[in-house]
Amino acid sequence: MKKRIITLGEVMLRLSTPGHQRFINSTSFDAVYGGAEANVAVSLANWGYSVAHVSALPSHEIGQAAKNSLQFAGVDTSYIPTCSGRMGTYFLENGAMQRGSKIIYDRFDSVFVKYDFSGLDWEQIFAGADWFHWTGITPAVSATAAAVCKQAVQAASKLGIKISADINYRRNLWQYGKSPMEIMPELIKPSHLIIAGLTDFENCMGIQTERYEEACQAAKTVCPNLAYVSTTTRKSISASENRLKGKLWNTKSMLKSKAYSMTHLVDRIGGGDAFMAGLIYGLLTRGDEEAIEFATAASVLKHSIPGDANFVAVEEVDHLIKGENIGKLLR
């Protein structure tokens, strides 16, 4: 019986310049649909889980395209209402060498941001679910989005469903009159797994420290169900070369994945979401050490794939973990 996973969050239209073209010279944009949580949903569905993504989309054809693109990956879109309004959009310029990639967001006032989700029946949505995943982007964009996040977290918590929260603090987003500290602590509290860096801990949980393990322990004191805290460390040599490693605190010790040198980067958008999905997969199927290795290796492979979605097979991730066939031609 397949495990069932529920994700919640906005799906956006990503418009990226082809090749390494700058915005100013682009006469076309490549289009894919994604979002931090939807990307996690796609990864997990691709690995065989039964995944439903909860969101809201415009009722026009671009909204339909976004919905179908989740279905492509096998994600259940039954809980995505549509209504009149605009699609959250962002423009991506793919960097190269020392020139970093750039995102211009155009997501305010989207259907998701304004949607009144109060009619959702979370008990029905969570029927048979094993895991719920959300990120700090959702409560950041509007009061209604924060409200649905709260509803979902409370329902999941009540039903004993494991919750993962990718804190993902982004200062620019919090513009509807609330500060993260007014909203986030309550949402984070019932988490089983938190993805957070030091900035996230400070801004969304009020935990101030430079020592990561200390932050994890502080989080544990306020989150009774907390079993795992995780994060990645990314070093940017250039837009074309990054280094990546993951760590996972399991309340007992701090596990570290192999460090990967990622050179000849193809597309780094969705790299964090690939890590998140990999970690959920790993924790659902393997031991803690294997889980953090799986998460990091899944993220590394994502960087070689155009688009937000991490269409890699479990076997490919495992080969990378074992150092087998790295970069080899498979016939």
Added chain:
Amino acid sequence: MKKRIITLGEVMLRLSTPGHQRFINSTSFDAVYGGAEANVAVSLANWGYSVAHVSALPSHEIGQAAKNSLQFAGVDTSYIPTCSGRMGTYFLENGAMQRGSKIIYDRFDSVFVKYDFSGLDWEQIFAGADWFHWTGITPAVSATAAAVCKQAVQAASKLGIKISADINYRRNLWQYGKSPMEIMPELIKPSHLIIAGLTDFENCMGIQTERYEEACQAAKTVCPNLAYVSTTTRKSISASENRLKGKLWNTKSMLKSKAYSMTHLVDRIGGGDAFMAGLIYGLLTRGDEEAIEFATAASVLKHSIPGDANFVAVEEVDHLIKGENIGKLLR
């Protein structure tokens, strides 16, 4: 000495599906920048006039691209302030056969819609100007846009500059609490030239009649400077085949252009703006009969060109009017 023409209006990013692809299947969008008034500006600059376009754009790179794209055509962009905010955008699906083209607008809350233009010095902008062109889209999108339109019209009127108004009534746009009849009559009043169909007359001037010439005469009674009223008649056989003719009322008689069968249509967006620009060009350089022929022929040629902008030479329009070299290979 080149004549100087001022235009006012929003510049938008147009994202169109390649070929005859539907929205739902598009993995990329072709991008050009345009707008009803900016398209007129581009045509006129391409024909050698000194043209400045007044607008407002986001300060990010997409806004810069829009500005540069006007400069490409030789349009003066000195009077386009930029500020933080979003770019008005629309998605275009290019129809074929019986399937019409579709536009999904995403233009609300753009920088242009929200911009406070009150600081513009219209006396400076109009220095040396011979003609001012605006459309009914601008006063439709917001109170601030209606205000700048009024300022411009009043300043032009005061300075004795000829004004052309493309009424272009679009019901969906008027959403900021004013009705067209509260705003438009005053703006239209000082016009030298009006482009309007029967629906425009009814909704923006309160003129109700099914007889076009009668409507023109009624308009003349409320617009003391009115010298010309014009419109086009388009018959849609299919998305790939339209028929087009233009007419021009010069207070004395109703002049009609040749009727053109346009089959194998390439891109009809901007066809009306090409007509408008052609009419201004014609009226500035030729007699009335020649003017309406020029306007219609310029519009016909636009339908053969991808994108909003009508990059055709005066000679090409003249050849079409004369029926010379129609469709022939020129070496």
Added chain:
Amino acid sequence: MKKRIITLGEVMLRLSTPGHQRFINSTSFDAVYGGAEANVAVSLANWGYSVAHVSALPSHEIGQAAKNSLQFAGVDTSYIPTCSGRMGTYFLENGAMQRGSKIIYDRFDSVFVKYDFSGLDWEQIFAGADWFHWTGITPAVSATAAAVCKQAVQAASKLGIKISADINYRRNLWQYGKSPMEIMPELIKPSHLIIAGLTDFENCMGIQTERYEEACQAAKTVCPNLAYVSTTTRKSISASENRLKGKLWNTKSMLKSKAYSMTHLVDRIGGGDAFMAGLIYGLLTRGDEEAIEFATAASVLKHSIPGDANFVAVEEVDHLIKGENIGKLLR
């Protein structure tokens, strides 16, 4: 409650030359996945039905892409086993003017052709189903494919599910040692709806006549459940211009749709499948006359869309039937 429809048939990779390029000069091929029955499934899922497609695909990534592409449209792929083997493929050269389009099939020995479907539990597949659709292509390709077709038809018949059969006789396909007359009559017998032309009647049912209605009546004598027979008449002026009309015999009279002139054709592949899907939709929701109009209009619109799949909305088909907005720009 959504109606549930089951379809059965091979899904192929279609590789088509871009634009009007000939095979000999093509340096790339556009790729979509489709098949006569899968195209029907996609149309019906796009119109909101619960549709499951039964097939078999290679277990490699190209097979996965085919499967996901059905999911994109909302088709349930739970009943598509995968195994080692090759993907049925065809190459398409898109004609123009007097030069017709060409297909080079490369479908023999595909996974679908060789798959042993005997393990399928048709009672489970048909649970809650209202309609079953198959075509004469399936029993033509192999004994195992003919066997699964028979199983399905018998199970549907037993469960009282309406069956539609698109006879689609293709002489080149019958290469596994059986003639159509040995296989088809039994399969066709329990049909509720048959799509057939005179050649189909002759080769697959042994009905020889030049009068279409007579053939329908003859079919009725051997198919006790037969309620409808339908076909389209296509006249090819050129590869870019066809004329199309549909007819539907409802045992009482021969209903005829409007005749459409389709000029500026974009892609005619899947036009017949769009008709089929439109007919099923029409018969499930409307009267007979409306059904044949819906089927023909849906097929016409398909010819304007690149790819096999007919992603049109019900409203678009209805507009075409009513002659509203033909080819007009919709904002």
Added chain:
Amino acid sequence: MKKRIITLGEVMLRLSTPGHQRFINSTSFDAVYGGAEANVAVSLANWGYSVAHVSALPSHEIGQAAKNSLQFAGVDTSYIPTCSGRMGTYFLENGAMQRGSKIIYDRFDSVFVKYDFSGLDWEQIFAGADWFHWTGITPAVSATAAAVCKQAVQAASKLGIKISADINYRRNLWQYGKSPMEIMPELIKPSHLIIAGLTDFENCMGIQTERYEEACQAAKTVCPNLAYVSTTTRKSISASENRLKGKLWNTKSMLKSKAYSMTHLVDRIGGGDAFMAGLIYGLLTRGDEEAIEFATAASVLKHSIPGDANFVAVEEVDHLIKGENIGKLLR
């Protein structure tokens, strides 16, 4: 034993705007290699003849690409010397609707124009040859090109090889100090077949008449070997729709082909060369009436194919002549 045909003329790089893009907006150009005579060579090689093309090309990689592209079609390039210098080039804008296609030539001072061909051993080149084809473009571009043309014509004449001359008078080309009447009559004199319209007859042979057959008879009086004169009549409805018919005077009567309406035109460059090749093929294999039908039908099909080269099969031409399968999908 395959017949052997020799052609002589410049091969140019053609740079065309994609789709219906205008020059001013093109950010890329599609590239093919061709030329009036080389296009004839390609057609004939594609139909199975042993064809060698004589020319001169730059020794750089673009020259090599031109050479290989002839080899692609099976043309023998052994008699194409290379040297330092530039490639003859032209830019093509593909028209649509009433907007005609445009060519900007950039061919002066090319390697072919300047090459000293005096070292060519025409006896060797013509060994085993049955036919020699040249056009009036070659003697128009330079004294050296006129000289090689003369050498070739004289050698062919001496060896009793049939000569076809496509007069193709282009006023813009004659810029090296000679007039056509100083050069052309002598070159045309030994022809077996001439392609010429009234303008060609007047400017290159001094034959002034408005009656085509009269011109043919006048040509016969000065060309003792003349067996055939041919031409096409093209009517341009638009860039997307032309009408075409061919005629052939065989000294006894004026044969006329069927007239074809060519709508949805894809690429008309090379249409005349396709006719020329078709006529040579027809005269080598069939009766006169069949020959002119073959030539015209071959030319019609060329208009549906992107690029200069007419990659159509003999069977396809024959189907068109017989009106079989016009525009039909062939499986």
Added chain:
Amino acid sequence: MKKRIITLGEVMLRLSTPGHQRFINSTSFDAVYGGAEANVAVSLANWGYSVAHVSALPSHEIGQAAKNSLQFAGVDTSYIPTCSGRMGTYFLENGAMQRGSKIIYDRFDSVFVKYDFSGLDWEQIFAGADWFHWTGITPAVSATAAAVCKQAVQAASKLGIKISADINYRRNLWQYGKSPMEIMPELIKPSHLIIAGLTDFENCMGIQTERYEEACQAAKTVCPNLAYVSTTTRKSISASENRLKGKLWNTKSMLKSKAYSMTHLVDRIGGGDAFMAGLIYGLLTRGDEEAIEFATAASVLKHSIPGDANFVAVEEVDHLIKGENIGKLLR
């Protein structure tokens, strides 16, 4: 007088995903034609040799395209019969970073695999030939292919033509009931040059050793004419970075080429064939040490070129060997 070289083997259609796209997301495939032996033929023809490739192709247009693509490079295709059947095909996903490239073969039951080559007149084919090249792929695919390989090897041997054999053992291919050891030793025996790695020696010659030079000496004992054994060593850092060196055993000593670091890899398919062609070129024109350097450098350059074929000039290879102008802009 140009040397004449004969090659034998299947030509396949390669369909590769654009950029670094995965199979699952590809909406088009780039198409080139190649094969291990045909790639060698193309390289050698490009370097000025008279090369004929022996194969069999489908008689449809895709087969014709494959044939013409060999002609493009100057390869003689006179000995490529065509018949009804399918084209051997493979799908290529171009890897990046740690994600390796992938090939999905779809080559069974192709025309080449099934063709009865017994009618070929090898004496005629080998007339004037200096070298014959084959690979272990051919005898692996079918009994008929093994038979033609045997015929060719025997005829070449009898005529004293030098034979090169690229052993290229691929376990997946041997599916027609014979083991390599039943077929290969006899074919390899008359070789002048063998390309083999340790796995090849073991599986196709029964030579088991971990020491390469020992394997070479063992091969020499069973191949009386053996003058050279060669191989490359490739280290895969990632799909984007490999290291390559070549070695050549000339019965006296083991010569080693420079080792190259290949980073920013463009396309590694055909790298081994480029080495093979380079080695033949080197051995035909230079000393042994120069030959192995030429082969390795030619292979390195291939990795920078999209497609199977190694279109590099001899001068370019020589510059790389000398370390001149590495990566410099040449004007």
Added chain:
Amino acid sequence: MKKRIITLGEVMLRLSTPGHQRFINSTSFDAVYGGAEANVAVSLANWGYSVAHVSALPSHEIGQAAKNSLQFAGVDTSYIPTCSGRMGTYFLENGAMQRGSKIIYDRFDSVFVKYDFSGLDWEQIFAGADWFHWTGITPAVSATAAAVCKQAVQAASKLGIKISADINYRRNLWQYGKSPMEIMPELIKPSHLIIAGLTDFENCMGIQTERYEEACQAAKTVCPNLAYVSTTTRKSISASENRLKGKLWNTKSMLKSKAYSMTHLVDRIGGGDAFMAGLIYGLLTRGDEEAIEFATAASVLKHSIPGDANFVAVEEVDHLIKGENIGKLLR
């Protein structure tokens, strides 16, 4: 008040192969317009200066496209006369790995080379100007080009405008009968800033030394206004990896920029022009040390951008100088 800068030089059409395609396999070319001096103009206009470029272009549409493309960047094109003739063109093959990029020039006999500029009114052009920039390419291509260069230099000198000269000696260009030493010293003499390497000093100023600072001092002795000499040092590891640093001699000391490793190079054309523009910007706005850092960093960023033009913001250059956000994703 914006500073005003005048540049002089040819604008060419650059036709580059897509991706890493070789010339021989390219079926299309990407097109941009640029030139050493125009690229400097574009950079400076992009950074907010008032820049006019002086040149000559063909009066056809390709010439118009070149002109508009300068206008796109905000460059004033009022001083670009047009006349009949050809466009200077070059073909670019983008290298990869050890295979260097290649340029095939086709620029002789262009409109610019032949244009008689004697009618230009340099006093008018230089009205209000602060800086004049020219390169050694202009006097190299023809006597008329050398003449206009001399006129401009003399006028600028007389008006006290600062002059920068990028010596840019290219041996292949000097073909009109003059040697660099006959022309260049007089042109260089009034310079404020010279870009030159040792070869430039030797060939264009007769300064022979291996020590760069010594050369600078020698230049100072003959150029009374000389305030700066500058150059870059580029080390080519491969076509995909270069190292770059800049140096600036300010008559007192030799300042050196940071050295940059540029790996994953996108497009190196225009890298030197980006340096030149950066240096002018730096010297106009900053101290000497900051200027050489700005110039080098601007050049580095250019290498990441497709096309000749360096569309980077001042802030981006400054970030690179400070080592901030190198390659990071900016949201």
